[in-house]
Structures are given as C-alpha cells and as structure tokens.
Amino acid sequence: MAKRIACVMTNLFEDSEYTEPANAFREAGHSVETIEKESGVVVTGKQGKTEVAIDYSIDEVKAEDYDALFIPGGFSPDILRADERFVQFSKHFMDENKPVFAICHGPQLLITAKALEGRTVTGYKSIAVDLEYAGVNYKDEEVVVCHNLVTSRQPDDLPAFNRESLKQLSD
Numbered sequence: 001m002a003k004r005i006a007c008v009m010t011n012l013f014e015d016s017e018y019t020e021p022a023n024a025f026r027e028a029g030h031s032v033e034t035i036e037k038e039s040g041v042v043v044t045g046k047q048g049k050t051e052v053a054i055d056y057s058i059d060e061v062k063a064e065d066y067d068a069l070f071i072p073g074g075f076s077p078d079i080l081r082a083d084e085r086f087v088q089f090s091k092h093f094m095d096e097n098k099p100v101f102a103i104c105h106g107p108q109l110l111i112t113a114k115a116l117e118g119r120t121v122t123g124y125k126s127i128a129v130d131l132e133y134a135g136v137n138y139k140d141e142e143v144v145v146c147h148n149l150v151t152s153r154q155p156d157d158l159p160a161f162n163r164e165s166l167k168q169l170s171d
C-alpha cells in the first residue's frame with residue numbers, strides 16, 4: 001500500500017540525501033511531500049545541484065495525516081530545529097511509532113524533540129557526541145534500524161538507508 005511521506009527540509013540540505021531517497025520512495029509508489037516554513041518557495045541544496053519546490057508550509061499540515069517522516073541531512077535539520085513547529089511535528093512520528101528516516105545530520109531534529117533516549121542510532125560523525133548526550137546507543141555503521149527509526153551517516157550510506165527505509169514502508 002502506498003504511503004504518504006512528510007519530508008521536512010529547508011535550504012542547505014544535502015542534495016543526494018534528499019534526491020536519492022525521495023526517488024526511491026516515489027519509484028516504490030509512495031508520495032513524498034516537502035514541508036518548510038513557507039509553501040511554494042524553492043530551497044537549494046548545499047551542493048547547489050538540487051532545487052526543490054516546497055509543497056506545504058508547516059502551518060498547512062498535520063503530522064497525523066502522514067504515514068512516515070523523512071529528514072534529509074546537511075545543515076537543514078539544524079536550521080529547522082530552531083523552530084518549535086518542526087520539533088513537535090517530528091516528535092509526533094517518534095511518539096506514534098511511525099517510520100522515521102533520518103540521515104547524516106537529520107537526527108539533530110530528533111535530539112531537539114527529545115525523542116531518541118534509549119534508541120540505537122547513527123549519524124554523521126560530527127554529531128556522534130550530541131547523540132550520546134541525548135541518551136542514544138551510538139553505532140558507527142552505514143545504517144541502523146531501531147524499531148521504527150532508520151538512520152545513516154552520510155551519502156555513501158544511501159543504498160543501505162534506502163533499502164532499510166523501503167522495508168519499513170512495506171510493513
């Protein structure tokens with residue numbers, strides 16, 4: 001059954017960490033809807049290769065209406081976590097055990113949501129200490145699946161990240 005995936009993002013996301021999973025999700029028949037502070041704006045990846053037109057503003061959506069959450073890495077998650085609306089939106093998915101896919105710096109948003117304590121997680125090496133302080137069991141592995149949560153470290157891990165994320169969507 002096709003799932004509706006919320007993708008929270010803003011400027012300076014890591015290009016491939018959005019494009020490759022979003023394409024894999026769509027190819028598998030799922031929808032990916034982009035959410036930012038404003039609908040209709042175009043956000044640009046930090047590599048400058050990818051521009052994404054935003055579907056909805058955070059004020060136009062309800063977390064309850066989505067089956068899964070996707071958080072691409074780059075600087076985007078750090079920017080979004082300063083906005084309580086994105087923090088609460090993300091927290092909903094963790095609280096409700098809905099699938100959550102966070103790569104690279106993506107777990108930063110979940111740290112701010114205080115939703116990772118006791119979980120086994122990976123992320124980009126520069127946030128490993130932040131994850132440990134958030135009470136996670138940090139693993140330096142290409143992909144870590146902990147219940148509903150799929151995390152990976154970097155663009156090189158995308159094949160494993162996509163594979164495990166798609167498994168979560170097939171349940």
